Amino acid sequence: MHADLRHSQKPAAPAQVKRRVLRIRGTDVTLLEQVRQMAEADLGFEIQHESLDFLTCQHRAAMDPSNYDIYEQCFHNLDIVWYWGALQPIDTRRILQWDKIGDLAKTGGISKYTWQGHGDAPVRKLYVQPDGTLGQQPMPLISMLPTAHNVDSFGFDRRLFGDEGPEGSSWAWLLDRRARGRIALVDEPAIGIYDVALAAESNGDLTFEDIGNMTVDEIDSLMALLETLRQQGFFVGSWVSPDQAEALVRADRVSVQSMWSPSYGNLGHMQGVFCESVPREGYRAWHGGASLARHLSGSQLDIAYEYLNWWLSGPAGAVMARQGHYMTNADGVREYLSPEEWGYWYEGEIARCDLKGPDGRIVVRAGRRRAGGAYRERVSRIALWNTVMDEYNYAARAWNRFITSLGASGQ
Amino acid sequence: MTAKPKSLEQEPLYETISRVLRYNIVSGRLPDGFVLIEGPIAKLMQTSRAPVQASLRMLNAEGLIHRFRGRGYLVGQPSANLKPIRKPLEDFDFDIPPASRSALAVRGTWLRVYDKVEAEIAACQIFGEFRVVETELANHLGVSRTVARDVLSRLNERGLIRKGATSHWLAGPLTARTLREKFELRGFMEPEALRMATDFIDYSQINRICQQIESGKAKDAAELEDALMRYCLRKAPNSTLVEIIDNNRLLLSAMDKALSDLGLPVDTVALDQYGALFHLIGSRQTSASTEYLKEHLRILSYKSLARLKIVALIPESESIPKYLNRV
Secondary structure: OHHHHHHHOOOOOOOOOOOOEEEEEEOOOOOOHHHHHHHHHHHOOEEEEEEOOHHHHHHHHHHOHHHOOEEEEEHHHHHHHHOOOOEEOEEHHHOOOHHHOOHHHHOOOOOOOOOOOEOOOOHHHHEEOOOOOEEOOOOOEEOOEEEEEEEEEEEEEHHHHOOOOOOOEOHHHHHOHHHOOOEEEEOOHHHHHHHHHHHHHHOOOOOOOOOOOOOHHHHHHHHHHHHHHHHOOOEEEEEOOHHHHHHHHHOOOOOEEEEOHHHHHOOHHHEOOEEEOOEOOOEEEEEEEEEEEOOOOHHHHHHHHHHHHHHOOOHHHHHHHHOOOEOOOHHHHHOOOOHHHHHHHOOOOEOOOOEEOOOOOEEEOOOOEOOOOOHHHHHOOEEEEOOOOOOHHHHHHHHHHHHHHHHHHOO | OOOOOOOHHHOOHHHHHHHHHHHHHHOOOOOOOEEEOHHHHHHHHOOOHHHHHHHHHHHHHHOOEEEOOOOOEEEOOOOOOOOOEOOOHHHOOOOOOHHHHHHHHHHOHHHHHHHHHHHHHHHHHHHOOEEEOHHHHHHHHOOOHHHHHHHHHHHHHOOOOEEOOOOOEEEOOOOHHHHHHHHHHHHHHHHHHHHHHHHHOOHHHHHHHHHHHHOOOOOOHHHHHHHHHHHOHHHOOOHHHHHHHHHHHHHHHHHHHHHHHOOOOOOHHHHHHHHHHHHHHHOOOHHHHHHHHHHHHHHHHHHHHHHHHHHHHOOHHHOOOOOEEEO
16 A cells, blocks of 8 residues: 555556547649648647648559548549549538538539539539549549639739720730730649630630540640740749749749739739739639548548638638638638638638748738639629540640750759 | 572561461451451451551452441442441351461561560659660560560550651650540540440349459459450440450550559559449439549549659669660
8 A cells, every 4th residue: 555655646647548640742833731630639639731732642542541540632633532542522411511511512613503613623523423534424432522723824924915905805915915024923733824824715726625624636736836935025924833933023033923812912012013913814723621531430421521621610610811812611711810811811802911921931912812703793694614534644745845845944 | 508598487477468368368267258357357366456457458459358338348349239348257167277377376476575675664654754775675575676676666656756857766754644534534434334335234244343342352453444444445345445445554554553663552442433433334224324434534634643743753774774875
């Protein structure tokens, strides 16, 4: 007994509780530190982020499926990982707010009268069909939980192009001779190719039978056109991450370039000079989401579902909104935004005060109105989706050779 | 040392083949009316087809064999009551004399290296278009240029490489278009071959395969695809069709192999589908099995297209042998 008493004066060893950890592999589009901290606080288990560039992320998600639990990426490159057998279907009966997810992801458009857009509209990859393939026939099992999404265009210098006017700008500006020597493109093949394809079709240089699924000949023509333009000194270079795109603008080295929503808030003195376009041909859209790794089961699968449900609950969507992205459950997001924020980002209203981005810096000045207007206006004008087309292997290799040659002659 | 007389190993290959065929005809081992077809002869002699063609033309000119209305040549002189005998060469007492055998063995070196080269050239095509350099290939394999040429001529016969405008050998690229076209061909030909094969299939063999699948012993879809080819489609009584099917599959199997080497996990849905397919074949439900095969090929085509996309993420330098130059 004495011995026991002596022992009892020592501090008790901490209980052996197995730490619960959920590992997320994705890109910096959704893997924001602020989101991670909020999720940890709300869910009570540890969340680890592994943020990779687009291509590395797909590669590792497919080839190394045991080292993550949740895969956060886009619908357009889901094929690659899904048909590699790295993921398991999500049972929508375990997604509490499934019914609140909007029709853009579920049926392809916000109304049945809107055009779905060319290419990998998320609905075409959403439902797991009985034969294990992905398709748009609604099923209780899905491949990826649709979350953040947006419509992209390009950025332009209004000192060169002037204001857009009532007709809007045109994708043709992205390959406009007036901007020769001051054009930059995003290097990601499933995105960059479409920016220039839209431009080449808009200015009449090329036509595509189905721009969302180009043929080998069409790809060859597009690459030949780009090579000619490169030799004529059209391009200043390419960018990999949005901060590189922002740096090009701030250094006043570009007049027009591929650009994504969050960047428009980070242009410093060029804000108001370098503008987000509203192309008359329509937007290039993308849709993000979260998928379950194949190996998940039991309690680990349970916390993965908790995390998926948390994504739809609102706080994450509010962070996404502050950098310009939309969430599938907009009603949930609204509760976590100020009325001014909601009005500007979702309703297309004039900002009634300065608005802050996810990191607390001011990204929108009072008095500004979002280019393209409200959510419904913007997403009803989708020309095409980011796409991993059938000839992706061929196209991406040709595109990468082009991007490499830009590096040699450009920056 | 005195100069050796010209050895059999140095004579043109078609001469050696002619010598062997002539010997078997003159000695009566091959009866009059026997149908000589290039493919089986090339296989038995372990050569490509071109020299067999040349030697058949030679024997035809010699009057030992003659053309007829069917494919190939008939042994003997043309006569009204000569009935074509279509049987495998192995069914006769076909003999290759030792001297010719050793000459063929040396020339057959290419067969020993062929499979490896075939696999490499088929696999590279997912990465784009390549020029095959004959001298580099010979160095790579440690064989003569003649052997390298034999290998290339066989690859050409099987549709894996082609001559470009500047008469270089070219391979690839395997695009989605190629893939789609090959699957489309499969959809036309394979269900038809299966239908034609109905009366020639060994059903006890099919039942054994069904049992293996049911007991979980068959774990590889590629293996079952091979079994379908070997035990069903190849039984179709149209050797030209079977050969086209075989060649058409070559690049697709190579892609599957390349992807599985990259770590593509087993496709359990495909395994189940093969189970259902063999079950239908085994129970002689001909229409149902051909329809099922069609549907199976449609799904396979779709999945293969998706899987080809991941190749875009793999750097090509990892797996391309030196004798292949990017175009």
